[in-house]
Amino acid sequence: MTLYARLARPALFRLDSERAHELAIASLARGARLAGVLAGRVPADPRLVRELWGLRFPTPIGLAAGFDKSARALAAWPRLGFGFAETGSVTAHPQPGNPRPRIFRLPDDGALINRLAFNNDGAAAVAERIARWRRGGGPLVPLGVNIGKSRDVPLQDAADDYAATLDHIWAGADYVVVNVSSPNTPGLRRLQDATPLRAILERLLAVDAAKAASGGHARRPLLVKLAPDLGSEAADQAVDLALELGLAGLVICNTTIEREGLASPPDLVEQEGGLSGRPLRDRSTAMVRRARERAGDRLGIIGVGGVFDADDAWQKLAAGADLVQLYTGLIYGGPGTARRIGRGLVERMDREERSALPG
Ligand SMILES: Cc1cc2nc3c(=O)[nH]c(=O)nc-3n(C[C@H](O)[C@H](O)[C@H](O)COP(=O)(O)O)c2cc1C
Known part of the structure; x- marks a missing residue:
């Protein structure tokens, strides 16, 4: 059992989930360097590089998106052994999200339920923090920015709203994820249907092209994040649309509204949210x-959902993910999680190489 699981987790889990999260982000924002020292050695192995x-x-x-929604602790993530981070979801203007409590732990299931609804400081503040991080001289890793629809903007105006956010965060983003899959903003997931999704993506591709052309910069890889609750047919359609529009890839997947097979007590299981x-x-x-089977090698895929250890990450990579993300695994596993997974992947590759040797 890790030190985190023995000492820190029981103390943090006595606090309300969101209080514990705020405490973690504030400590990581202030003490990124110290956090890095405490979390152990970064696995630097060329076989991990993508x-x-x-x-x-x-x-x-x-x-994964949602942990550092407002880019407050960017300096911490590379130091904790993450090979990349995704900030957001960010919306055009700051918004408070739903009333608290709005995050619930389900330890019996190794799960969380959240109905935060894109509480964030808004695109301008996030863009400013990203720029400061890039100037800061600390270790940098690729940074994705995940953009969401503002709650008060009607669905038919979603493309304008996403475009306004992209305009702010474009310069600071290494890649951009369009979030149409959170269950907590009313109607949002309807934007995964082919017609509205096409309109939003075409608009964002146009903003991207214009910004790249005007500054002589590279275009930004644009990805869509999908819900696990899409049927297979709708998911296939989203893959086809991504291919047709020439998107860079997909993030699979967001939280689910399903509750099948959980062991936690009903008062938790029945909480609304993802x-x-x-x-x-x-x-x-x-x-x-x-x-992956449908797209071949024409899309990059980020696999996310239930990654707690190196075996979970390995399964996602073996299924065709280029990259893997985690959120809930970090709550249960603590600040050493990314490094443990990195080390575990290296050990696994060593084992496979040894067993592949002749004789
Ligand atoms: C508390 C919480 C907040 C989240 N907020 C966002 C968000 O703002 N945008 C987003 O795209 N995904 C968000 N997610 C979803 C995660 O990025 C991820 O897709 C999902 O939790 C599955 O990964 P996991 O099992 O490793 O947590 C959030 C998840 C949690 C638990």
């Missing part, structure tokens, strides 16, 4: 596999 979209990822293990963590793992992996 080259994708013209970016170099020192490991395929990334921080479920993440262990119960999501195999569904997410199956969705990654299906998307």
Whole structure:
């Protein structure tokens, strides 16, 4: 058992989930360097490196969207052994999200339920923090920015709203993820249907092209994040649309509104919101596999959902993910999680290489 699991987790889990999260972000924002020292050695192994979209990822293990929504602790993620991070979801203007309590732990299931609804400081503040981080001289890893729809903007105006956010965060983003899959913003997931999704993506591609052309910069890889609750047919359609529009890739997947097979007490299971963590793992992996089979090597795929250890990460990579992310695994595993997974992947590759040796 890790030191985190023995000492820190019981103390943090006595606090309300969101208080514990705020405390973690505030400590990581102030003490990124110290956190890095405490979390142990970064696995630097050339076999972990991924080259994708013209970016170099020192490991395929990334921080999922939602943990550092407002880019407050960017300096901490590379130091904790993450090979990349995704900030957001960011909206055009700051918004408070739903009333608290709005994050619930389900330890019996290794899961969380959240109904935060894109509480964030808004695109301008996030863009400013990203710029400061890039100037800061600390270790840098690729940074994705995940953009969401503002709650008060009607669905038919979603393309304008996403475009306004992209305009702010474009310069600071190494890749951009369009979030149309959170269950907590009313109607959002309807934007995954082919017609509205096409309109939003075409608009964002146009903003991207214009910004790249005007500054003589490279275009930004644009990805869509999908819900696990899409049927297979709708997921296939989303893959086809991504291919047709020439998107860079997909993030698979967001939280689920399903609650099947949980062991936690009903008062927790029945909380409204998106479920993440262990119960999501195999569904997410199956969705990654299906998307990879359909897209071949024409899309980059980030696999996310229920990654707690190196075996979970390995399964996602084996199913066809280029990169893997985690959120809930970090709550249960603590600040050493990304490094443990990196080390575990290296050990696994060593074992496979040894067993592949002749004789
Ligand atoms: C508390 C919480 C907040 C989240 N917020 C966002 C968000 O703002 N945008 C987003 O795209 N995904 C968000 N997610 C979803 C995660 O990025 C991820 O897709 C999902 O939790 C599955 O991964 P996991 O099982 O490793 O947690 C959030 C998840 C949690 C638990």
